[in-house]
Amino acid sequence: MRPKDGHRDERGRERTGAAEAIADGVRGVGPSEIPARLCDVAVELLPVTGASVSLHSDGMPVQLGASSAQAAYVTEIQATLGDGPCQSAAQSGVPVLACDLTAGRDVLRWPVFAQQATAAGVRAVYSMPLGSDTVCVGTLDLYCDTPGDLNGRDLRTARLVAAMMTVALMALPRAEETGDPGGERWLSGLxxxxxxxxxxxxxxxxxxxxxxxxxxxxxxxxxxxxxxxxxxxxxxxxxxxxxxxxx
Structure with a gap:
């Protein structure tokens, strides 16, 4: 049992460290700044060069924040094409890891997106669904300028950031709370x-x-x-x- 307990303790420390970094990253910021700030935290915690967060509804992803202009642009490419890892993650509700957009199965799966993403300097995309086991409300999309996979520890951290992102988005002001007469969009001003x-x-x-x-x-x-x-x-x-x- 000791090896298992030690492994559990190590994961607990990983989770605590990541949670503390996330808490520090959003401390003192306003609601509208939280998505972009969490994207910045994701880049600090993970071996990625960019991150963005989008809601998925009514057939068109709504980008709420990004860590860089490159991340924002590649996210817009996926929205324009209606295809890419983030669309697949939103539809399946499970993480989608496109580890090499320069060759192999990822290029075959998303040929047009792969061409445009690599032209923009992105070689790998890791998309984490936001929501619950039954409902996906959006994605956290992580971008890397070199091909490669996420190891077990990094994938756990990415899942944790996505979970924290879900909690943060659900806590943001809703239209009915801010008097927005439109009412159909529950995130106000983003x-x-x-x-x-x-x-x-x-x-x-x-x-x-x-x-x-x-x-x-x-x-x-x-x-x-x-x-x-x-x-x-x-x-x-x-x-x-x-x-x-x-x-």
Whole structure:
């Protein structure tokens, strides 16, 4: 029993150390800063070069924070494509480790995303689902500039950060608590830019006479064809610089 007890003690120390680092990282910050600050903590605790956090609802991930411009950009690539490790993690509810986006099965699984991610300097992505065993509300996405796997200790730490991220997001002010008349978005003030995505989707629905899923698919396709992000195209639609006409 001693080896098992020693192993349990070691894991307990790992968890305590990571929890203390997370607590220190968010101490004294406002609610809207917590997602980005937790991304910074993840980069400090893990052998990764970037991190981002997104909510997944209504067919389009909503990015809440990132540790760097590169992490934010690669997260937007996944949102634009509607494909990538974060989408797979959100759908499956289990961690998805894309350990080598330069060759092998990860390239075969996400060929377009792999090409665009590596062009942006990202060679591996580790996506941790946020939520419970039955409901996934988003993902913590970890990015690395070299191929490689997470060892057991790092994976446990990544899971812990994701668990803390879930708790933090659930504790953020909800729309009904802040008097937001919209009511449908329970995180207030964090996803302002992405409101334009849904506004643009509504305009595309009216222009083409299609449903929400088709409107978002058209928005993504237009963004991909033009080398833009879905958010950039949404702004153009809302500001009437781009219009979708029926074929």
């Amino acid at each position: 996803a302002t830019d992405h409101d334009q995505v849904y506004q643009a989707a509504g305009m595309i629905m009216a222009q083409l006479g299609v449903g929400t899923d088709e409107a978002l698919a058209r928005l993504r396709a237009h963004a991909f064809a033009g080398g833009s992000t879905a958010l950039d195209v949404a702004r153009d639609v809302v500001e009437h610089r781009v219009r979708f006409d029926r074929d």
